[in-house]
Amino acid sequence: MRKIKINRRKFLKDFSKWTLLLVINQILLSKKIFAKQKPKVVIIGLGFGGATCVKYLSNFSQILDLIVIEKNAKIQTCPFSNLVIANVMDYQEIIFKPKINPKIKFNRNNVKFIDPQKKKIVFHNKDFVNYDFLILSPGIGFKSNQISGYSVDDSSHIPHCWDGEKKILEFKRRLSSLENNSKIIISAPDYPYRCPPAPYERASMIAYYLKRKSLKFKILIFDSKNSFTKKEIFLEEWKKEYEDSIQWINRDEGGRVVSLDQRNGLIKTTNGEKFKGDFIHIIPEQKASNLLSSSNLINNDWCKINPMTFELNGYKDLFVVGDSIDAGDMPKSAFSANSQAKILSINLINLILQKDFINPVFLNTCYSFSSKDRAFSIAAWYKLNSKKDRIVSLGSRQSDIHSTNDQRYEESLHAYGWYETITKYLYS
Numbered sequence: 001m002r003k004i005k006i007n008r009r010k011f012l013k014d015f016s017k018w019t020l021l022l023v024i025n026q027i028l029l030s031k032k033i034f035a036k037q038k039p040k041v042v043i044i045g046l047g048f049g050g051a052t053c054v055k056y057l058s059n060f061s062q063i064l065d066l067i068v069i070e071k072n073a074k075i076q077t078c079p080f081s082n083l084v085i086a087n088v089m090d091y092q093e094i095i096f097k098p099k100i101n102p103k104i105k106f107n108r109n110n111v112k113f114i115d116p117q118k119k120k121i122v123f124h125n126k127d128f129v130n131y132d133f134l135i136l137s138p139g140i141g142f143k144s145n146q147i148s149g150y151s152v153d154d155s156s157h158i159p160h161c162w163d164g165e166k167k168i169l170e171f172k173r174r175l176s177s178l179e180n181n182s183k184i185i186i187s188a189p190d191y192p193y194r195c196p197p198a199p200y201e202r203a204s205m206i207a208y209y210l211k212r213k214s215l216k217f218k219i220l221i222f223d224s225k226n227s228f229t230k231k232e233i234f235l236e237e238w239k240k241e242y243e244d245s246i247q248w249i250n251r252d253e254g255g256r257v258v259s260l261d262q263r264n265g266l267i268k269t270t271n272g273e274k275f276k277g278d279f280i281h282i283i284p285e286q287k288a289s290n291l292l293s294s295s296n297l298i299n300n301d302w303c304k305i306n307p308m309t310f311e312l313n314g315y316k317d318l319f320v321v322g323d324s325i326d327a328g329d330m331p332k333s334a335f336s337a338n339s340q341a342k343i344l345s346i347n348l349i350n351l352i353l354q355k356d357f358i359n360p361v362f363l364n365t366c367y368s369f370s371s372k373d374r375a376f377s378i379a380a381w382y383k384l385n386s387k388k389d390r391i392v393s394l395g396s397r398q399s400d401i402h403s404t405n406d407q408r409y410e411e412s413l414h415a416y417g418w419y420e421t422i423t424k425y426l427y428s
């Protein structure tokens with residue numbers, strides 16, 4: 001009897017030992033298989049598009065090897081930079097040091113070019129990284145030679161502050177030196193460009209800043225377009241807040257600036273007229289990031305992509321999102337980049353897992369400020385056309401032109417809320 005008991009105990013002990021060994025073996029084996037099969041996904045750019053992809057794809061670190069490349073240690077956002085210019089927000093409030101999930105490899109480096117044939121990313125310091133899937137969200141580049149006498153690289157000009165590079169303090173320093181009765185000239189670019197309402201928000205916030213200093217001023221906006229988004233609301237707000245201090249000159253009235261004479265503080269427009277300004281702020285015409293053209297990935301100004309997957313036309317496993325793409329009816333905005341990047345990420349996982357793609361609906365909302373406590377918005381939603389090769393509008397809605405002061409204030413709180421939500425979600 002006792003012998004049977006001992007045998008049973010021994011059998012159970014041996015059984016559990018072998019079962020445990022078998023389970024451990026299985027885990028190690030499956031881990032190895034996973035490790036072998038893990039595709040390497042590289043994301044370039046930690047702005048709004050890239051950071052959204054990082055956030056979503058980091059949930060799949062068991063099946064992906066995720067690498068993030070960004071040239072800057074800290075991200076300075078363009079959204080809300082106009083409020084920094086107006087001293088409504090502190091500069092540090094638009095600077096973020098991204099907290100990267102420890103499962104992701106972060107490489108702070110400046111990409112020189114991409115070799116899509118060898119699936120290779122080459123840095124300025126000649127190091128390189130290979131990829132299986134590459135996501136590019138590198139923002140915008142600027143066209144040169146559009147306005148004679150002006151160059152984005154010439155530091156004697158007022159910095160454009162249309163990217164995340166750190167020139168805002170210089171912009172503010174020059175703005176703060178303006179005296180009573182100064183004339184400010186803003187040259188607004190032709191479409192497409194990053195954040196369509198931002199030139200007009202910038203004019204509003206410069207006006208707000210100068211008004212708070214009790215200075216008299218005149219802002220002339222020379223526009224390369226005949227209209228702009230939320231125009232009626234902006235014009236109404238300018239009248240209400242700044243009387244006739246902001247004047248908009250459209251393209252047909254000679255709004256397109258063709259040359260800048262920096263030394264004499266003069267601009268010349270298409271119809272040959274010259275205007276003198278104490279502060280000449282050129283917002284340059286834009287194109288896709290230089291990274292795309294220097295890698296010979298595009299011949300045009302913007303990237304043509306498959307809007308279902310965001311794969312760059314003609315380049316397998318290479319995806320582009322955010323401001324560098326031709327997004328059909330969608331404007332170039334942080335909100336759009338975030339919406340597109342979610343779809344890209346979801347459908348990339350579907351591609352890797354060989355599942356069906358989702359048919360996307362995209363969203364965008366653009367808030368604009370006319371002063372510290374007054375904001376208004378346009379919200380729009382989008383789908384793919386029947387051929388699934390273009391993003392088209394499904395409709396839009398904008399704030400009432402006759403909103404009350406309370407409603408404008410309420411919308412400013414929504415705008416601050418949106419900014420806090422998206423930046424906290426992406427960067428902390």
Ligand SMILES: Cc1cc2nc3c(=O)[nH]c(=O)nc-3n(C[C@H](O)[C@H](O)[C@H](O)COP(=O)(O)OP(=O)(O)OC[C@H]3O[C@@H](n4cnc5c(N)ncnc54)[C@H](O)[C@@H]3O)c2cc1C
Binds near residue numbers: 071075110139140
């Ligand atoms: C004045 C202003 C106000 C705006 N306000 C709003 C707003 O209120 N709401 C809104 O939705 N949008 C707003 N926008 C638009 C918004 O800033 C952009 O649409 C958004 O940043 C686009 O995201 P992105 O990922 O395409 O590019 P970005 O956010 O510019 O990110 C690109 C990233 O790529 C990195 N990078 C680029 N090249 C390389 C390289 N070679 N190697 C390594 N890293 C690289 C850059 O350092 C950067 O971090 C505003 C824009 C401006 C100019």
